[in-house]
Amino acid sequence: MDFSFLPDSWQLLESVQDGEHLILRVQDQSSHRPCPHCQHLSAHIHSHYVRRPQDLALGQRPVTLFVHTRRFRCLNPACGCVTFAERWPDWLEPHAQRTCRLAQRQSQIALQVGGEGGHRLLQILGEVTSADTLLRLLRRLPLPSFTTPRVLGVDDFCFRRRKTYGTILIDLERHRVVDLLPDREIATLTQWLQNHPGVEVISRDRSGDYARGAASGAPDAQQIADRFHLFGNIREAV
Structure with missing residues (x-):
């Protein structure tokens, strides 16, 4: 099986298949790691522990x-950090329970089909997670600039049918929602128009x-x- 998707500095120590579940034991082979606060390289190991993040499903x-x-x-005596854990910013965020690429994929699925729909789709793909988790990932996505x-x-549009209504603003040339x-x-x-001239x-509509x-x-x-209201005018006239 090809494990080239792992970071270059990681070594695969063992792969174990537990039923339909695949467990990969990996370790970084770099001898030095930079301090996240002062970027000073250190090779003095203080301790070890094991993280268990989820990754993209294989088959x-x-x-x-x-x-x-x-x-x-x-x-570094000038640094206030006494010890630090090694980090992989492009692969695994601190304290994260899923790899960056899995979080990105699940966020995009939640963006397209929502929490419950994404939960059902990920069950088929072998990446079971809850709808609430997908919504949390969705809320962490940065807002697009426009x-x-x-x-x-x-x-x-209605926040709550027959109760609370708001206004949706759409860029009709790019077909993108601008603001709510x-x-x-x-x-x-x-x-809003005065704050966004141009x-x-x-x-x-006819409001x-x-x-x-x-x-x-x-x-x-x-x-x-x-167009919707133009057709409405035509229907009323006819």
Whole structure:
């Protein structure tokens, strides 16, 4: 079996198959490790312990890594860190229970299909985790940056049906959600448009509040009706 996906400095000590579960015992063979605080290299080993993170499944078989981890003494007298554990920032974060690549994959699955759907899909793939865990991974994802859209779509949506409504703003050229506003008030939309100048076209529904908010926040922008409401007008006329 090919284990080339492991970091170059890691050595596979043993692979054990426990039923459908695959356990890989690995250890870093580097003689020196940098202190995460002062970056001073140290070869003085203080102690050992074992981490047990989950990794991507192999052939639908769950994989657990037994990472024999060393704790080093920092020999830099100017550093306040006495001991430190070796780290692999591109592979395994401190205290993490899953590898970086597994966390990235599960985050993307949660982003596409949600918590419950991702939970059912990962069961098929051999990477069983709970829906709550997927939602926690999803919340840790950084928010994407965006530029002020030239063509902005404005419409309402419900946080709670027939109870609480907000406003969704969409970049209609990139087909991406730009922001969610907590209500449908004129002042809220006006303030957002004033804080994000550069909108040239605003596609909105037939709400008078949105019309007044768009006129106040972006007076130079052209207001148009979106396709859904144009068809609605046609149906009413017919």
